Amino acid sequence: MRRLGVVLSALGMFYVLGELILHLQNKSLCYTQGCKVIMGLASNEFFILLIGLLLFFSLSLLFLTNPRKNVFPVIDAILVSSLAVEGYLMGIQSFALSQFCEFCLGVFLLIFLIAIIYIFSYRRFTTILGFISFIAVFLGTYLVSPPSLGSGLEHMAYTHYSKGKPSTTWYLFTKKDCLHCAEILSYCLHQYPDDLDLYVCSAEKCSLLLKTLGINTVPVLLIEGKARKEIIVGEKCIMERIRKKKPAFPELVPFGSAGDACTINQSCQ
16 A cells, blocks of 8 residues: 555656656646636746646655655645645636646645545544645635635626617626715616616725725726727716716726715725
C-alpha cells in the first residue's frame, strides 16, 4: 500500500508536468468550459502549475526515501496545506462558479487518495487535520462567496416582469434605499408602453460583477439584444434610453458624480 503512495505521487507529478508543458504551447489537457473559466481567473497559471509540480515531486521523493519519523512532519505539512487549498478551490468552483475544471478535479482526487493511503500506511493521523481544514474552508467559501458567477443573471434576479415578446432582455440593478432606482422600476412596471422582459437584480449581490465593469453606482440598466449589449448608468440616461430617445450624456462626469445615482455600498442621500 505504501508503494501506491509513491505511484500516485509520481502520477500526479507527470500529470501536472504534462499540463505545464501544454500550457507553454497555449494548449491544455482540459478543454471543458469549466477549465477555461478557472484558468481565466487564475492570476498566474504557470506559477500555480509549478507549485503543483513541486508538491507532487516532493511527495514522490519523500515516499521513495522510505520515510522515517524525521520526515513525517514535512509530509504532514504538505498534505494538510494541500487539502486546505483544495477546499478553497473546490468551494469556489461549487458555489461561486457552478462549473468544474476536470484537471483540477484530477489533482484533488490524487491528493485525496495520497492522504488516505498515507494515514493508514504510516498511522499518521495528524493528516486528518487536513480533511478538517478542507471541510472548514469548503464550507467557508459557501458562507462568503458571491452569487454564482457561472449562473446567468436570470438566476441572480429577485424579480422578473414579462410582457409580450420583446426582442431584448433588460437587467436592472437596484438597491433598496435608492429613490432613483424606484423611479426607474416604477416607470418600467406601470408606464412603459412596449413589450418588456425585465429582470431586477440586487446591486449589492451583484457588486462583484459591477465593480469588474468599473461601476459603483445605481441604477444600472443592462440591455441585452441579439447582436449588442448596452449598459446605461444613472436615472436620467436610463429614462432617456427607455423612452426611445438617444442615450443622452449632457455632462461628461464620472460614475457616482451625477445627482441621479446612488453609490452601491453607501446610504443613498
